[in-house]
Amino acid sequence: MRRVKHAVRAVSLSVVLVCVAGTMAAGTALKYRCATGNYDGRQYRELCYSDIVPLLGTEQLGGGRLPFLDRCAPSSNNCDEYPVLTMYVMRTTAWISGDRTASFYYTNAVVLAVFAAGTAVGLWLLAGRRALWFALAPTLLIYGTINWDLVAVALATLALVTFASRRDGWTGVLLGLGAAAKFYPVLLVVPLFLQGIQDREPDRSVRVLWWTVGTWVVVNLPFAVAAPGAWFEFFRFNSGRVADFDSLWYIACRHWDTACISTGTINAWSLILFAAASGFLLFLKTRRDPDFPRWTLGFPLLASFLLFNKVYSPQYGLWLLPWFALVVPRWTWFAAFEAADVAVFVTRFRYFFPAYVAGGPLTPEERWFELAVLVRAAILVCCLVVWVGRDTPTLVLGARGWQPLGAAGRVPA
Numbered sequence: 001m002r003r004v005k006h007a008v009r010a011v012s013l014s015v016v017l018v019c020v021a022g023t024m025a026a027g028t029a030l031k032y033r034c035a036t037g038n039y040d041g042r043q044y045r046e047l048c049y050s051d052i053v054p055l056l057g058t059e060q061l062g063g064g065r066l067p068f069l070d071r072c073a074p075s076s077n078n079c080d081e082y083p084v085l086t087m088y089v090m091r092t093t094a095w096i097s098g099d100r101t102a103s104f105y106y107t108n109a110v111v112l113a114v115f116a117a118g119t120a121v122g123l124w125l126l127a128g129r130r131a132l133w134f135a136l137a138p139t140l141l142i143y144g145t146i147n148w149d150l151v152a153v154a155l156a157t158l159a160l161v162t163f164a165s166r167r168d169g170w171t172g173v174l175l176g177l178g179a180a181a182k183f184y185p186v187l188l189v190v191p192l193f194l195q196g197i198q199d200r201e202p203d204r205s206v207r208v209l210w211w212t213v214g215t216w217v218v219v220n221l222p223f224a225v226a227a228p229g230a231w232f233e234f235f236r237f238n239s240g241r242v243a244d245f246d247s248l249w250y251i252a253c254r255h256w257d258t259a260c261i262s263t264g265t266i267n268a269w270s271l272i273l274f275a276a277a278s279g280f281l282l283f284l285k286t287r288r289d290p291d292f293p294r295w296t297l298g299f300p301l302l303a304s305f306l307l308f309n310k311v312y313s314p315q316y317g318l319w320l321l322p323w324f325a326l327v328v329p330r331w332t333w334f335a336a337f338e339a340a341d342v343a344v345f346v347t348r349f350r351y352f353f354p355a356y357v358a359g360g361p362l363t364p365e366e367r368w369f370e371l372a373v374l375v376r377a378a379i380l381v382c383c384l385v386v387w388v389g390r391d392t393p394t395l396v397l398g399a400r401g402w403q404p405l406g407a408a409g410r411v412p413a
Contacts, residue, residue: 011129013121019135020120024113027141028106035105044349051147056104059087061094068223068230080230081237084220085180086148109145115154116144122157123325126164130325133334138342143315150318152182157322159185163192163295168204172211179212180219184302184319186212191297198294238311239267246312246344248377251370266310273308284388296392299323303380314348317341324383329390333383340376347372 034048043049056062060072060079067087072079080087093111097103123131134140144150155178162170171192178185189212196205223231242263243249249270253260261269281300285292302319306312317337324334351365 011124011132013124016120016124016131016135017117019132020116020140021113023136023141024109024116024144027144028109028113030142031105031145035102037101047142047346047349049349050105050145052105052108052145053101055090056094056099056101059090061091061104062099067091068227072230078233078237080233082148083180083182083234084223084231085177086151086182089148089151089181105145108148112145112148112150115150116140118154119150119157119322122154122161123322125161127325133325133331134321137321138338139317139321142342142345143318147313147315149182149315152178152185153318153322155181156185156188156319159188159192160295160322160326163195163208166204168207169211172208172213173215175208175212176215177219179216184305186216187301187305188298190301191295194294194297198291239263241311244311244313245348245369246314246373247310248307248373249310251373254370263310270308270310274304277304277308281384281388288388289391293392296327296387299327300384300387303384307377307380314345327387327392328383329386329392333379333386336379337376337383340372340379343372344369344376 031048031050033046034043034050034053037053039049039054058079059067059082061067064070065072067080067090068084082090089111090108093107094104097107120131120135123134155174159171159174159178162168162174175185175189175192178188189209192208193205196202196208220231240263243253243266249266278297278301281304282297285297285300299320302323306316306320320337324337328334347365347369351363351369
C-alpha cells in the first residue's frame with residue numbers, strides 16, 4: 001500500500017471546533033423553552049422537544065439508584081431500556097445536575113457538545129474541510145441534544161481515525177464502546193474487517209473483531225451476570241417496538257392493510273431486506289470498481305439499515321453525518337438530505353405528532369409528514385446509487401504519514 005502525501009487543509013481545526021460549538025449552542029437555545037419539563041404541548045408547537053427532559057424521570061435516574069443493578073420502582077414506563085454505556089452517561093449527568101430537570105438537560109448538552117467536538121476532530125483528521133459538513137449540519141443543530149446518539153457517533157468516527165493510523169486494538173475498543181452505547185457501531189466491524197482482507201492483512205481484521213467483541217463483553221458482562229433481566233430489557237424493548245412514525249413500515253401500514261403484519265414478522269423482514277440490500281449494493285459496487293476501498297461500505301450499511309428498519313428515530317440522521325463527509329462525492333446530495341431531514345423534523349413535531357397525541361382523526365398535515373419521510377428515503381436511495389456509480393472522495397489522512405484508508409491508494413487532492 002503506497003503512502004500518500006499530506007494535503008494542505010483549507011480549514012483549520014479551530015474553525016471547525018468553533019462551528020461545532022456554535023451549532024450545538026444554537027441547538028441548545030432552540031430547546032431552552034422545554035428544558036424545565038412540564039410539557040403542555042409547547043414542546044411540539046415550539047419545536048423544542050428533547051427526550052433528555054422526560055427521561056430523567058421515566059428512566060428513574062434520580063436518587064441513588066444504579067441502572068440495572070437496582071430495581072426500577074413500579075411505573076407505567078419501561079426503565080433501563082438503553083445500552084449500558086448510555087445508561088451510565090445518563091446516570092452520571094443526573095448526579096452532576098443534582099437530579100434537577102433543567103440542570104440535567106444543560107449538563108447533557110455540554111457533555112454531548114464534547115462528543116460532537118470529538119466527532120469533528122476525527123473528521124478533520126480524515127477529511128479536512130469536509131468536517132464542516134458535520135459541524136454546520138442542521139441535523140446536528142436540531143437533534144444533537146434530543147438524545148444521546150452523539151456518544152456512539154463520536155466513538156465510531158474516532159475508530160476510523162485509529163484504523164487509518166493502524167492502531168487496530170484501539171479501533172476495536174472504540175467500536176466496542178460505541179456498541180455498548182448504541183447498537184449501530186457494531187455494523188462498522190464488517191467494512192473494516194473486509195478492508196483488512198482487501199489489503200491482505202487479515203491479522204488487522206482479526207484484531208479489530210476481537211477487540212470489539214472483547215470490549216463490548218467487558219462493559220456488559222458484569223451487568224448481564226448481576227441483573228440479567230434488567231440488562232436484557234434493551235433487547236426486549238426494541239424487539240417488541242411497533243413500527244415508528246418515521247419508518248417506511250409505518251407509512252405502508254397506514255395505506256395498505258396487508259402491510260400491518262405482526263411486530264415479529266416486521267423484525268424478520270427488516271433484517272432480510274437490510275441484508276439483501278447491503279449484499280446487492282456490495283455486488284454492484286464490486287462489479288463497477290473491484291478495488292474500491294471496502295471501509296466505505298459503512299455508508300450503505302447504515303443507510304440500508306435506516307431505510308428498512310422499523311424504527312427511524314429522529315436523531316438517527318446523526319449516524320450518517322460523518323459518512324456523508326467521508327464518502328459522498330458532492331455536497332449537493334448532502335444538502336438535499338439535510339433539507340429533507342429538517343422537513344421531517346418540522347412536520348413531525350409541529351403538525352403530525354400533536355394531532356396523533358390528541359387522538360381522533362389525523363389532520364391533512366399527516367400527508368406533509370409522510371411526504372417528507374418519503375422524500376428523505378428517496379434521497380438516501382439516490383445517495384446509494386451515487387455511492388455505487390462514483391469514486392469515493394480522497395481523504396486527507398493527516399501529517400503523520402498515515403496510509404490511505406483502502407487499497408486503491410488514491411492520492412489526496
